[in-house]
Amino acid sequence: MDIADPNPFGALPGTAVGVTLLEAQALSMRYKVAGGGMLHAVDSVDLTIGSGECVGLVGESGCGKSTLVRLLARLADPTSGRILLDGQDIAAVSQARFAGMPQRARIQVVFQDPSESLNPAFRVFQSIADPLRRLLGLKDQTKLIERVRRAAELVGLPPELIERYPHQLSGGQRARVGIARAIAPEPSLLILDEPTSALDVSVQAVILRLLADLQARLGMSYLFVSHDLNVVRLLCSRIVVMYLGRVVEMAPAEALFTGARHPYTQALLGAIPDPAKRGEIRSRLDGSPRSPIDPDPNACRFHGRCPKGTERCATEMPRLTPAGQGHVVACHFA
Ligand SMILES: Nc1ncnc2c1ncn2[C@@H]1O[C@H](COP(=O)(O)OP(=O)(O)O)[C@@H](O)[C@H]1O
Ligand SMILES: [Mg+2]
Numbered sequence: 001m002d003i004a005d006p007n008p009f010g011a012l013p014g015t016a017v018g019v020t021l022l023e024a025q026a027l028s029m030r031y032k033v034a035g036g037g038m039l040h041a042v043d044s045v046d047l048t049i050g051s052g053e054c055v056g057l058v059g060e061s062g063c064g065k066s067t068l069v070r071l072l073a074r075l076a077d078p079t080s081g082r083i084l085l086d087g088q089d090i091a092a093v094s095q096a097r098f099a100g101m102p103q104r105a106r107i108q109v110v111f112q113d114p115s116e117s118l119n120p121a122f123r124v125f126q127s128i129a130d131p132l133r134r135l136l137g138l139k140d141q142t143k144l145i146e147r148v149r150r151a152a153e154l155v156g157l158p159p160e161l162i163e164r165y166p167h168q169l170s171g172g173q174r175a176r177v178g179i180a181r182a183i184a185p186e187p188s189l190l191i192l193d194e195p196t197s198a199l200d201v202s203v204q205a206v207i208l209r210l211l212a213d214l215q216a217r218l219g220m221s222y223l224f225v226s227h228d229l230n231v232v233r234l235l236c237s238r239i240v241v242m243y244l245g246r247v248v249e250m251a252p253a254e255a256l257f258t259g260a261r262h263p264y265t266q267a268l269l270g271a272i273p274d275p276a277k278r279g280e281i282r283s284r285l286d287g288s289p290r291s292p293i294d295p296d297p298n299a300c301r302f303h304g305r306c307p308k309g310t311e312r313c314a315t316e317m318p319r320l321t322p323a324g325q326g327h328v329v330a331c332h333f334a
Pocket of ligand 2: 066067193
């Protein structure tokens with residue numbers, strides 16, 4: 001792989017940090033549940049991702065991260081809200097119609113488990129070529145071969161693996177194919193939904209390093225999703241914390257790690273495994289989360305589990321409020 005080439009894809013769309021690439025406004029997703037009621041998977045989320053920016057999205061399992069990913073990538077239709085891509089509302093068209101639009105190629109997703117996201121009947125070549133054919137309408141075989149070869153090279157996939165099937169690859173190689181497939185159409189935004197959580201720890205580190213290199217070389221924006229704060233810490237300059245469908249805190253990475261304001265974020269930081277006691281989680285989160293089904297619109301979602309909770313938290317939902325220097329937090333006591 002030619003590390004010296006600073007821009008192997010040629011011209012990329014404007015990548016200056018500071019220009020907003022994607023903006024979600026009051027984005028919500030509700031699912032009807034059997035037996036009645038609505039499950040509020042994503043609840044009125046506001047989020048911006050700058051051009052070339054790497055944003056981390058964290059929160060425990062079930063808090064709505066993957067649902068938000070599916071909405072932002074327009075793989076599902078939101079119940080309400082807007083998604084502006086370069087100022088244009090891409091949530092205004094249905095998911096089915098969006099699938100045929102040129103903007104579709106600009107947001108790509110790397111899914112959690114490459115074994116599940118790769119078609120087992122496709123060789124590596126077909127997997128990487130598929131979005132090029134489908135999203136960019138690329139048909140010329142010579143050009144396809146060239147683009148697939150370049151994407152494979154970028155993710156460090158040896159050329160001799162191009163004709164293999166997923167089951168003939170290691171976990172790390174499959175992860176590389178998933179990434180190659182996502183970057184091949186040259187997206188402006190790469191969304192990574194727990195991209196390393198299915199991998200062995202040693203392979204995780206290698207893949208994270210690759211992702212950091214790719215971001216530096218290609219200048220794409222990242223939305224990096226993880227339940228693990230340590231993982232986003234390595235890559236992201238800004239971090240968004242979700243709890244039961246809502247954003248509860250957002251801050252520059254350093255500010256979040258040194259001065260988290262929301263009791264949930266503080267608990268998450270407290271739950272980071274102690275390196276001295278490998279694998280042991282020192283969780284300070286007691287109790288079980290509230291139900292996401294028809295949640296009380298006037299109560300803080302964290303109430304009942306929060307060490308700081310008072311009567312007010314049961315009757316007044318805290319709103320996201322600026323706390324200085326890009327830090328926003330939704331807590332009455334932050
Ligand atoms: N298709 C669906 N139908 C009904 N409920 C769903 C569906 N997808 C996700 N959910 C629910 O939405 C909530 C958020 O899920 P998800 O976005 O997968 O969370 P995360 O990725 O943070 O683990 C969970 O309560 C989950 O059970
Ligand atoms: Mg998920």
